[in-house]
Amino acid sequence: MSELGPLEPFEGNWEGNVGVDVSYHNKEDETADTGYFEKARFSRIPIVENGQQSMHGLNYEMTAWRHGEEAMDPFHDEVGYLLWEEATGQVIRCFAVPRGIAINAGGDATATSKSLTFVATPGAPDYGLSQNKYLMQRAHITAFTSTFTLNDDGTFSYTSDLTMTLAAIGGEMHHTDRNTLHRV
Numbered sequence: 695m696s697e698l699g700p701l702e703p704f705e706g707n708w709e710g711n712v713g714v715d716v717s718y719h720n721k722e723d724e725t726a727d728t729g730y731f732e733k734a735r736f737s738r739i740p741i742v743e744n745g746q747q748s749m750h751g752l753n754y755e756m757t758a759w760r761h762g763e764e765a766m767d768p769f770h771d772e773v774g775y776l777l778w779e780e781a782t783g784q785v786i787r788c789f790a791v792p793r794g795i796a797i798n799a800g801g802d803a804t805a806t807s808k809s810l811t812f813v814a815t816p817g818a819p820d821y822g823l824s825q826n827k828y829l830m831q832r833a834h835i836t837a838f839t840s841t842f843t844l845n846d847d848g849t850f851s852y853t854s855d856l857t858m859t860l861a862a863i864g865g866e867m868h869h870t871d872r873n874t875l876h877r878v
Contacts (some may be wrong), residue, residue: 697750698738699805700785703844704744708734710849710875713758717869718860722831725867726737730769732758732873742777749786751777758873770871780805786821787840789814794826797838798863814838834859836866849876 696702713730736752743749758770774789776791785807792812799812800821814823825835837857844850853872860867 697741697778697780698752699750699788700738700803700807700810701750701752701776701778704736704754704776704842704850705738706736707878708736708850708875709878710734710747710873711872715758718862720862721777723862727862727873728769729761729871730758731761731764732756734874735873739775747779748781749777749779751775751786752869754789778803785810785812792844794829795823795835796825797823797830799823799840808844809841809853811839822851829850830859841854845874851875 698705708830711731712731714769715728715730716725717728718725726846734754734756736754739751739753741748741750756772757768759768760764762808772789774787774796777786783802783804784800785803786798786800791795791828797814801811801813801816803810814821816823816835823835835856835858836856840852842850842852852872854871856869858867858869859865
């Protein structure tokens with residue numbers, strides 16, 4: 695296994711056409727499923743050293759288009775890093791989306807883990823998240839969990855769950871995403 699530990703198999707370019715986004719649709723005033731096509735790129739970065747801490751990682755981009763809108767602007771775009779700290783057995787996913795949300799999520803893993811779970815909690819001193827004022831008033835995020843899983847057939851699948859208090863429905867909802875991608 696390389697210095698990237700459990701992140702090594704993700705390096706490269708990926709595509710997936712079976713994505714499902716479950717979210718609140720403002721225009722229709724309803725929660726609904728949206729199918730999507732997605733491209734992801736994971737590229738190795740130089741070693742990251744913070745005093746005694748040493749991490750290896752990948753920078754990444756994930757961009758998604760609604761089915762039938764692949765020639766148009768994407769409905770989702772994120773940029774970030776996947777990091778591996780072998781000394782502590784921590785994997786970290788830190789990323790931002792252009793809705794004004796930044797998430798630093800992490801979890802435990804081994805160098806040979808095939809499933810990586812990332813968790814963030816608002817206000818946490820380590821793995822937390824922040825969002826802009828508009829979203830705090832209308833879609834206040836209360837939790838984030840995501841899992842990347844390497845499948846035996848060479849694909850990788852992910853799930854993401856943003857739990858939020860959504861003003862439009864007057865309560866809590868889970869904005870979820872899932873997809874399976876293959877190497878291209």
